Amino acid sequence: xxxxxxxxxxxxxxxxxxxxxxxxxxxxxxxxxxxxxxxxxxxxxxxxxxxxxxxxxxxxxxxxxxxxxxxxxxxxxxxxxxxxxxxxxxxxxxxxxxxxxxxxxxxxxxxxxxxxxxxxxxxxxxxxxxxxxxxxxxxxxxxxxxxxxxxxxxxxxxxxxxxxxxxxxxxxxxxxxxxxxxxxxxxxxxxxxxxxxxxxxxxxxxxxxxxxxxxxxxxxxxxxxxxxxxxxxxxxxxxxxxxxxxx
Amino acid sequence: xxxxxxxxxxxxxxxxxxxxxxxxxxxxxxxxxxxxxxxxxxxxxxxxxxxxxxxxxxxxxxxxxxxxxxxxxxxxxxxxxxxxxxxxxxxxxxxxxxxxxxxxxxxxxxxxxxxxxxxxxxxxxxxxxxxxxxxxxxxxxxxxxxxxxxxxxxxxxxxxxxxxxxxxxxxxxxxxxxxxxxxxxxxxxxxxxxxxxxxxxxxxxxxxxxxxxxxxxxxxxxxxxxxxxxxxxxxx
Numbered sequence: 196x197x198x199x200x201x202x203x204x205x206x207x208x209x210x211x212x213x214x215x216x217x218x219x220x221x222x223x224x225x226x227x228x229x230x231x232x233x234x235x236x237x238x239x240x241x242x243x244x245x246x247x248x249x250x251x252x253x254x255x256x257x258x259x260x261x262x263x264x265x266x267x268x269x270x271x272x273x274x275x276x277x278x279x280x281x282x283x284x285x286x287x288x289x290x291x292x293x294x295x296x297x298x299x300x301x302x303x304x305x306x307x308x309x310x311x312x313x314x315x316x317x318x319x320x321x322x323x324x325x326x327x328x329x330x331x332x333x334x335x336x337x338x339x340x341x342x343x344x345x346x347x348x349x350x351x352x353x354x355x356x357x358x359x360x361x362x363x364x365x366x367x368x369x370x371x372x373x374x375x376x377x378x379x380x381x382x383x384x385x386x387x388x389x390x391x392x393x394x395x396x397x398x399x400x401x402x403x404x405x406x407x408x409x410x411x412x413x414x415x416x417x418x419x420x421x422x423x424x425x426x427x428x429x430x431x432x433x434x435x436x437x438x439x440x441x442x
Numbered sequence: 443x444x445x446x447x448x449x450x451x452x453x454x455x456x457x458x459x460x461x462x463x464x465x466x467x468x469x470x471x472x473x474x475x476x477x478x479x480x481x482x483x484x485x486x487x488x489x490x491x492x493x494x495x496x497x498x499x500x501x502x503x504x505x506x507x508x509x510x511x512x513x514x515x516x517x518x519x520x521x522x523x524x525x526x527x528x529x530x531x532x533x534x535x536x537x538x539x540x541x542x543x544x545x546x547x548x549x550x551x552x553x554x555x556x557x558x559x560x561x562x563x564x565x566x567x568x569x570x571x572x573x574x575x576x577x578x579x580x581x582x583x584x585x586x587x588x589x590x591x592x593x594x595x596x597x598x599x600x601x602x603x604x605x606x607x608x609x610x611x612x613x614x615x616x617x618x619x620x621x622x623x624x625x626x627x628x629x630x631x632x633x634x635x636x637x638x639x640x641x642x643x644x645x646x647x648x649x650x651x652x653x654x655x656x657x658x659x660x661x662x663x664x665x666x667x668x669x670x671x672x673x674x675x676x677x678x
Contacts, residue, residue: 209638209641209642210642212638213635213638213639213642213645216631216634216635216638217635219631220628220631220632220635223624223627223628223631224628226624227621227624227625227628230619230621230624231621236619239619240615240618240619244619309616310617313615313617317615319614319615348541350540352540352541353543353544354541354544355544355547356544376544376545376547376548376612377545377547377548377550377608377611377612378611379611379614386610386614387614388611388612388613388614390613403613403614405614405615407610407614407615407616409616410610410616413606413616413617414606414607414616417603417606418603420599420603421596421599421600421603424595424596424599425596427592428592428593428596431592432589
């Protein structure tokens with residue numbers, strides 16, 4: 196009972212949030228020092244984060260494990276504090292002003308959930324392709340590169356490109372698409388984009404097929420976070436304007 | 443190039459004649475617009491352009507605080523000195539006059555960069571206000587520092603969200619583990635820490651003012667230090 200009470204007061208404390216934020220900053224700072232000095236981090240994007248962390252030596256990943264633990268505690272602290280605040284202040288007059296920080300917190304939780312999903316179930320695969328190359332991407336679906344077009348200016352700078360692809364199932368064309376800079380091809384939950392291009396001695400592209408299960412959660416989290424932040428700023432500035440009228 | 447330099451003496455001489463600050467700002471804005479027209483794009487790639495934009499943004503954002511800070515003349519002097527310093531750095535930095543890589547030709551990139559530098563400018567102003575608060579102990583300065591950081595935090599968060607959308611469209615992921623992203627997270631967490639710490643009585647005033655000042659050191663390292671010393675997705 197005593198331990199339960201202590202745990203609850205730990206999770207309900209703003210002081211906990213502050214110290215957890217301090218610890219998280221220290222862990223990421225350690226990561227920022229470790230990361231550039233170890234070659235192993237070159238492969239961090241080749242597989243889901245947790246899978247990568249499992250196969251690497253703990254000597255270089257300890258700060259990531261510690262950050263995950265701190266983020267779990269911070270999420271619990273955020274949730275508990277938000278729930279308590281809503282319960283305590285439910286009868287307050289400036290309800291929107293009091294609820295907007297909690298909306299910000301919900302957005303933050305969504306973003307963390309997005310990272311968790313992508314770190315657990317994300318997928319990435321690379322392949323070098325030329326015009327005519329056919330790649331199996333999901334089950335019996337095959338993606339064929341129809342054409343690669345590179346626009347190069349007289350000084351030799353790449354100014355634009357496009358890649359036409361088609362998806363085939365059992366030999367029949369299911370869908371056609373054009374990949375452009377900042378316009379990937381989305382097919383059955385997969386994001387197919389061009390990572391690199393080569394013009395000489397022959398046209399070739401480095402394709403990346405990825406799946407980010409957290410992407411929509413991250414977007415939703417971002418929108419909620421900003422909605423809360425902007426509401427908070429607008430309401431606070433209105434309140435301070437009203438206050439300054441009285442002073 | 444003469445127009446790029448023109449703002450510098452006006453910022454310096456504004457230490458004695460404050461209206462010169464506005465002349466300097468007008469010249470710097472004219473330079474940014476002329477460069478944008480020459481290049482046919484938003485001139486915000488490379489340290490020359492971004493430092494110029496940061497300098498102009500600092501001056502522009504410092505003006506709305508004018509009404510409340512009439513008694514703190516040092517506020518303008520420090521902002522003008524910082525802007526002059528960034529202008530000098532911009533002048534010695536190499537201009538990026540080559541065509542943009544195709545991946546940068548998107549509104550998401552433009553929003554991402556513009557908002558990031560507007561937030562940096564607000565964090566810079568907050569650092570000046572924090573330093574003045576430590577010297578003068580006027581709670582108005584501390585309250586202005588808080589406002590500056592809150593709006594800067596909003597811009598910075600928006601910049602990160604737009605950056606995430608852009609990265610997803612360009613590279614299939616909204617997050618990349620590179621030193622720049624890591625330092626960006628440290629910066630965002632640092633100002634999150636400021637906003638939370640300031641809610642506690644014992645952290646209000648001097649401690650939070652110091653965090654606000656230290657935050658700008660993190661800004662400068664994230665912006666200049668990481669870009670110059672480490673390889674990242676932000677090097678083009």
